Amino acid sequence: MATGSYTPKNKAVRWFNERLPILSLVHGTLGAGYPAPRNLNYFWNFGSLAGLCLVIQIVTGIVLAMHYTPSTLAAFDSVERIMRDVNYGWLIRYIHANGASMFFIVVYIHIFRGLYYGSYKAPREILWMLGVVILLLMMATAFMGYVLPWGQMSFWGATVITNLFSAIPGIGESIVTLLWGGFSVDEPTLKRFFSLHYLLPFVITGVVILHIWALHLPGSNNPLGIDVKGPQDQVPFHPFYTAKDALGVGVFLIFFGLFVFYMPNSLGHPDNYIPADPLVTPPHIVPEWYFLPFYAILRAVPDKLGGVLLMFAAVGLLFFLPWLDTSKVRSAIFRPAYKLFFWLLVVDGVVLGVVGANPPEGSWILIGRLATVYYFVHFLLILPILGKVERTKPLPESIASAVIGNKASARPATAPAE
Amino acid sequence: MSSNPSTVEQVSEDGTTRRDFLYIATTAMGAVGAAYAAWPFIDQMNPSKDTLALASIEVDIAAVERGQSIKVMWRGKPVFIRNRTDMEIEESKAVDLSDLRDPQTDEERTKPGHEQWLVMVGVCTHLGCVPLGEAGDFGGWFCPCHGSHYDTAGRIRKGPAPLNLEVPDYQFISDDRILVG
Numbered sequence: 065m066a067t068g069s070y071t072p073k074n075k076a077v078r079w080f081n082e083r084l085p086i087l088s089l090v091h092g093t094l095g096a097g098y099p100a101p102r103n104l105n106y107f108w109n110f111g112s113l114a115g116l117c118l119v120i121q122i123v124t125g126i127v128l129a130m131h132y133t134p135s136t137l138a139a140f141d142s143v144e145r146i147m148r149d150v151n152y153g154w155l156i157r158y159i160h161a162n163g164a165s166m167f168f169i170v171v172y173i174h175i176f177r178g179l180y181y182g183s184y185k186a187p188r189e190i191l192w193m194l195g196v197v198i199l200l201l202m203m204a205t206a207f208m209g210y211v212l213p214w215g216q217m218s219f220w221g222a223t224v225i226t227n228l229f230s231a232i233p234g235i236g237e238s239i240v241t242l243l244w245g246g247f248s249v250d251e252p253t254l255k256r257f258f259s260l261h262y263l264l265p266f267v268i269t270g271v272v273i274l275h276i277w278a279l280h281l282p283g284s285n286n287p288l289g290i291d292v293k294g295p296q297d298q299v300p301f302h303p304f305y306t307a308k309d310a311l312g313v314g315v316f317l318i319f320f321g322l323f324v325f326y327m328p329n330s331l332g333h334p335d336n337y338i339p340a341d342p343l344v345t346p347p348h349i350v351p352e353w354y355f356l357p358f359y360a361i362l363r364a365v366p367d368k369l370g371g372v373l374l375m376f377a378a379v380g381l382l383f384f385l386p387w388l389d390t391s392k393v394r395s396a397i398f399r400p401a402y403k404l405f406f407w408l409l410v411v412d413g414v415v416l417g418v419v420g421a422n423p424p425e426g427s428w429i430l431i432g433r434l435a436t437v438y439y440f441v442h443f444l445l446i447l448p449i450l451g452k453v454e455r456t457k458p459l460p461e462s463i464a465s466a467v468i469g470n471k472a473s474a475r476p477a478t479a480p481a482e
Numbered sequence: 483m484s485s486n487p488s489t490v491e492q493v494s495e496d497g498t499t500r501r502d503f504l505y506i507a508t509t510a511m512g513a514v515g516a517a518y519a520a521w522p523f524i525d526q527m528n529p530s531k532d533t534l535a536l537a538s539i540e541v542d543i544a545a546v547e548r549g550q551s552i553k554v555m556w557r558g559k560p561v562f563i564r565n566r567t568d569m570e571i572e573e574s575k576a577v578d579l580s581d582l583r584d585p586q587t588d589e590e591r592t593k594p595g596h597e598q599w600l601v602m603v604g605v606c607t608h609l610g611c612v613p614l615g616e617a618g619d620f621g622g623w624f625c626p627c628h629g630s631h632y633d634t635a636g637r638i639r640k641g642p643a644p645l646n647l648e649v650p651d652y653q654f655i656s657d658d659r660i661l662v663g
């Protein structure tokens with residue numbers, strides 16, 4: 065992190081920066097003082113987009129909390145009031161509800177980017193593991209948020225997910241009672257979920273700061289997956305990547321807007337517009353789309369504890385990925401066999417998602433089991449073995465020589481004149 | 483710590499001092515204290531006194547004919563009360579206990595003298611959905627969430643649920659009134 069060299073021109077600003085070098089910090093993390101590889105492609109936009117999503121969720125969420133009532137008797141009506149009576153309430157709620165989906169789209173692409181280009185490998189293991197922590201926190205946050213409108217899916221989703229913990233031998237039932245604060249999902253459950261739903265995004269913010277800190281020590285990985293050798297391989301973050309990120313933000317907001325304004329309920333489930341009824345389970349309960357692959361894994365196992373363990377293992381496994389993948393080469397560009405298995409994993413994830421959305425009957429059961437087995441085979445068998453046997457392609461000399469050929473050494477990249 | 487420990491404190495042969503003992507003892511006391519202080523913050527999440535106080539209900543079952551069921555709410559959950567037909571009872575009694583995942587006889591799930599009445603918490607023992615009555619492969623209950631089948635005594639027969647539907651504590655106050663809880 066090159067924070068040291070920055071001196072503001074304005075005297076008052078300089079006076080301030082000497083006492084609290086926050087401008088130096090920004091300069092060094094997001095400004096011209098942070099050199100980034102010159103060959104980052106558009107898949108590197110999804111980190112800043114994820115940050116944007118977090119900000120959007122926090123801003124819209126705080127506004128919703130000003131009108132929302134966390135009580136089983138009033139929650140559903142208060143959300144309907146936001147939709148009908150509060151000025152622009154419909155807009156803010158639709159941004160928040162669809163924003164959760166956008167957040168997961170962005171984060172899943174961000175994760176698969178990491179898988180493709182080997183960004184989890186040394187020296188970025190902690191960076192990757194912090195990312196998995198963020199994913200888990202996001203899942204908990206989105207799950208608790210979905211309970212708040214207190215519709216049928218809210219209630220039964222909460223019931224099924226909290227009951228997962230009853231699978232723990234011996235103490236499971238007491239844990240579930242502790243989570244509920246009663247004998248079923250009820251008033252105390254809703255109140256604590258609201259409190260935690262408010263809190264967790266700020267915990268996520270904290271972990272994001274650690275994530276970026278861990279990023280800035282080695283710097284960004286890049287599509288070639290080779291280390292930066294010198295200044296000719298880099299460009300300053302500002303204005304190059306600030307501009308590239310800004311373009312990404314524009315495209316993303318158009319995509320986001322299509323959902324918010326033209327199909328705001330397409331990603332949700334209509335049953336959540338029916339108030340919660342503890343006596344009637346909807347005939348077909350499904351979680352939000354971003355949980356479907358994990359839900360499919362849960363249902364693939366005909367044993368309660370086994371299903372629950374496998375579902376948590378599916379995410380937990382990612383913590384060990386830096387050591388499961390034994391290949392020294394990072395980027396899939398130079399790993400022809402890995403590239404194939406990467407795409408198979410993507411297909412496997414989509415298949416699991418489709419299985420999760422369908423009732424556990426007929427051939428869905430078999431497909432779900434095969435896809436579940438393949439998911440674990442990919443991480444536990446294919447990756448460790450592949451790294452040892454795969455014949456990788458030769459790596460380029462340097463980033464600069466690969467992107468601009470021999471001119472590289474002749475013309476080092478510099479910041480444009482100001 | 484002093485650079486010349488012999489004059490200040492006694493050092494044992496392996497290099498530990500009495501001060502090390504004090505450090506460990508203090509830290510351990512601190513940890514115990516922190517655990518005590520944490521308990522109220524954990525226990526406040528458990529059911530409160532008013533939640534516990536609402537724990538029993540009385541139900542009039544006079545109007546429930548043979549082959550009919552009612553659903554009542556108890557502790558925020560549905561309780562199924564079914565007046566079973568003779569055929570259902572026979573079917574249940576005919577089952578070989580070794581076929582059951584959670585072996586229980588029909589008698590163990592009913593009250594003597596009231597065998598036709600089946601009283602159960604209507605919550606699937608898998609992940610807590612409410613099963614549908616008179617459905618499934620065994621003519622009992624079927625849970626649509628992940629496909630658990632229960633028989634006419636509410637015993638698990640097929641699917642992911644590990645246990646039979648729970649029979650709550652209840653008693654007959656008279657022939658047509660029961661007290662649940």
Ligand code: HEM
Pocket residue numbers: 118121122123124125126127128129132143157160161164167202205206207209210211212213261262264265266268332
């Ligand atoms: C990581 C960031 C967040 C995510 C992923 C998230 C996700 C969600 C989701 C999925 C819902 C349900 C939307 C629906 O179907 O109606 C929801 C509702 C809600 N969220 Fe968040 N949220 C986040 C941050 C926040 C924050 C910081 C607050 C601040 C208090 C907040 C307050 C609320 C409120 C009051 C509701 C209930 C109103 C409603 O259902 O629209 N959220 N959230």
Ligand code: FES
Pocket residue numbers: 606607608609610611625626627628629630641642643
């Ligand atoms: S909750 Fe009944 S089968 Fe899963």
